[in-house]
Amino acid sequence: MRRDIFQAIADPTRRTILTLIAVQAMTPNALAAYFDTTRQAVSKHLKILAECELVRQEQQGREIYYQLEIGRMKEIDNWLEQFRKLWENRFGQLDELLLTLKNKQQ
Amino acid sequence: MRRDIFQAIADPTRRTILTLIAVQAMTPNALAAYFDTTRQAVSKHLKILAECELVRQEQQGREIYYQLEIGRMKEIDNWLEQFRKLWENRFGQLDELLLTLKNKQQ
DNA sequence: TATACATGCAACCAATTGGTTTCTCAAAAT
């Protein structure tokens, strides 16, 4: 039980769940229809996502709607931030190269 | 052996390795000094990162320098893209709320 | 009220993971 957002998105099923509920809240049953596993397996994935606060539950009668908790997703974005400079730099260099080539053609 | 970039960054040691070599290329030995594990364990992490093409190796005598392959990191950014709209929206709504509160004070 | 449905939990299982120790190999250094 690591309860780590990076570990949470490591599983492809969980990533798909996040994508699905990003569009609209869904019940475990409805989600399970998208996968080749049992409802209980999906339930376990949802539990992990809930522990990481990546999803929010909303009971509605006997159904539970799972909704994306978008705020947490920003943590991944924050981690990426340290690398963003590097790849912007790289693409910046590419831009420069293309510009040089263009100038030579003129 | 999943060779999946999301699975690669799931491990905290591997994330730290990526952060370290983002600054400058490093050898397995130098990296191992940062962790409470054996050099061989670090070597295994590097192998996984290499399989995902997140690092590039450069032999120099008997040492091997590992360097960050920044391009692959953009895949994570691309996956985040689908959620970015949502959280920008959310913070947009927050901005609006703050603006309303400010106006009320006046 | 009895039955069907939606969900989560517990117990179990095979595969994977992250770590270790031991070994081999190639390149420096003595």
Place this chain on the structure above:
DNA sequence: ATTTTGAGAAACCAATTGGTTGCATGTATA
């Protein structure tokens, strides 16, 4: 030429993971 050093591969191990089946519980419906 011999020894030391840097690195990866192999064999092994305990813990974790993702899945299953069976059960318990609460809510809707007949």
